[in-house]
Amino acid sequence: MALYGWGDVQLGRIPLRETFTVTESGGDGRTLDLEGQESYPPLTRAQVVARHDGINALTVGQCIPVTFTDKPERNGYYMVKSSGSTYTEYLNSMVTADWKVSLDRIGSDAETDLQSRLTGAVRLNDFSLTGERWHAPPIGHYGYYTGSSNPTTMTRTGADGAMTVYRSVPANTSPRWGCLPTSYLTGRVKATTTGGQEVYGADVPLAATGWSLSNGFVNVTTSASASLDVQTYAGGAYRSKLWNVSVAGSGAPISSWDGATLLRNDPEMVILRLTKSLSPGRATLDLTLRRGSRFVEGYLQTGTAATLAAYRSTLETNTSAAASGYITATADDSDGNVFVIGSARSFTAHANGGITKAAATAMDFFIGAVASQPTLNANPTFDTDTSDWTPVNATLTRSSVQSKYGGWSGLLTSTAGSSPRAEAGKAAAVAGLSYRASGWLYAPAPIPSGTGININWYDVSQAYLTTSTNSVTPASGAWFFMDATFTAPANAAYGGVHFVIGGSPGAGVLLYGDDIRMRAATPSGDTALDLRNQYAAAMPEAVYGVRR
Structure with a gap:
């Protein structure tokens, strides 16, 4: 809401003070003419300059969303006919920008499709890549349409919220979609x-x-x-x-x-x-x-x-x-x-x-x-304490002798019995989904029986089902990274990530662990190969408004 109780009019990305009068005309095209003034004070000088420059940067023929606080019936998509702003600066006193914009109404979101014309071709490359044609409309869009062939989708969550990204968009198509004008800018660059x-x-x-x-x-x-x-x-x-x-x-x-x-x-x-x-x-x-x-x-x-x-x-x-x-x-x-x-x-x-x-x-x-992906277990780094971790056939202490990140790690010392380990608290899991178990380990002396970062699986009553294992015989005296992806078995409702000394090593064998995490696996679309393929086929996009 603008200062002093004024409403806002939003021309594309440009926020302006909503004026009392909106001039419209019919005939061959429904024209909407707006004019107003931005000033410092109450805005900052930089804000006035940015809005003045933004008005003059509007391109004739450009399709933009326009929204009003006090006249929401006028919300919709418009084509720019002309725009201009007069800048006046009263030294050390006041700055004003008197602006005028003339628009042609395309329609409301209910009657307007936005068409994304994805132009260009797969980047010329030396790796015989066909790339992956992809597209991301604004957050809040709806009715995405590519004809008889549908793309696949994935969800990426960023600073602006959850965005749907369309993958394997059919070639030679210009996707159409709808979007409330008030949602058009969410997720923009x-x-x-x-x-x-x-x-x-x-x-x-x-x-x-x-x-x-x-x-x-x-x-x-x-x-x-x-x-x-x-x-x-x-x-x-x-x-x-x-x-x-x-x-x-x-x-x-x-x-x-x-x-x-x-x-x-x-x-x-x-x-x-x-x-x-x-x-x-x-x-x-x-x-x-x-x-x-x-x-x-x-x-x-x-x-x-x-x-x-x-x-x-x-x-x-x-x-x-x-x-x-x-x-x-x-x-x-x-x-x-x-x-x-x-x-x-x-x-x-x-x-x-x-x-x-x-x-x-x-x-x-x-x-x-x-x-x-979000870490599902608590306290992966031991930087404060060893809470949420339970040792089995071992003791677990917080140590500053070795650390990979921060100043601390978890020191596992075997006592007696098989598979001495420290297990994190049980995290909710879904049968059939993939999960990563990863982290850093440090063995000060050789461990012939091997080490691992594994996941124990439990049913809904937290009864043990099975263990997914990833084992290696480590070199001693250096941190090494372990990373494996496991599928939660049938009936699994919980998973417990743990770092472990294999076999029955006897008492006194040491293993440091740091940054031990259980996470959902990287979703399809965000792996390194996916990003490479999406780069190869990243298409310039131009958006046009067409009657639905």
Whole structure:
């Protein structure tokens, strides 16, 4: 609600003070003319400037949702006919933007289909990829229609809520869907500048630092200690990971940017261009973020050939699948996520976890993450105490002698009997679904009988059913990661993740555990291979309003 009891009129992404008068006309087209004034005070100067620039950035022929607080009967989808704003600044006193917009009404959501024209083709690539054609309309859409062939769906939950993503969208179709105008902007891609002010158009000033791109799943911004900070939304918050971009291979990365500008700025897709002076010449980096995507796309260019690179700012152990177009972390990070980076064209793996391309003037890449699912067991890290854990044929103490994350781990010391273990409290599970059991273990001395991170399964009365096991004979004196996916058996209602020393080792055998988690398995659509395939077939989208 606007200040001083005024209502709001929302033109696309631009919030404005609702005026008393709306001028409409019929005939060949139903025209709606609006005008009003934004001012500082009561708004901030930055808000007035952003709204002035946003009005002037509206594109003739563009389809936008329009909503009113006090005149909701006028809510609907409109085509822009003309727009303009007069900016006046009274030095150190007041700023005003007197705006006018002329629109043609397409219709309400009940009579309007929004058609997404997914243009382009699968990226030319060196890995014989056909890609996966996918699409993510706004949160709150309905009636998604692709003709006689239906896509599959998945749900991604981000900062804006749960979004339906359509996978394997039939080729040569332009999906149609409905959406309340009041829901159209939920889950959109946002470009913000200094102070978090959203930028409403492309032809507007943008600070070289302090900007961000966000779609609720990925947030990209600058960093004082790296080229980019690419954050993944997981566990109710954005989780940061720093990346370097370089035109000197593993040499000095680009630590700051000279300029930033927007090439495209729509709710479904934003393209940001960064510029860096070289000596001589310059480098440009185009970043693209799409609605519903779990990765940001990059395109690095230079005028003369160089060794181009995009890589983790600090070493993170990784598994190279360069022959298949991507690199991924070997194990979960402290937030439970796994980075993914790749390219459509052949490249060399960077030791830190990343890609390089020698003697090149351009390099495409994507950066994302396999985001963790919520942890089902309590206290996975032992950083406070050993609560929720029960030792069997062993003792369990909290130890600072060894730790993988934080300053503590759980120290399991065998006493007598078979399979000495520490088991977490029983977590609800569903028979037939897949669950991950993962974590870090440290054996100070060899354990010939092996170790594991397993799940005990229980029925609805919490009676034991069976155990899903994952065993390895570890090297001693180093942390090692264990990760396995198990299917909950028939009649399972609970699962108890535990770390265990195999066999009957006798008393005094030590095993440290840290970050021991039971989670739902990564859903189809969010694995590293899925993200690579979705990058290969990421299609530019243009939205049009058509009568239903």
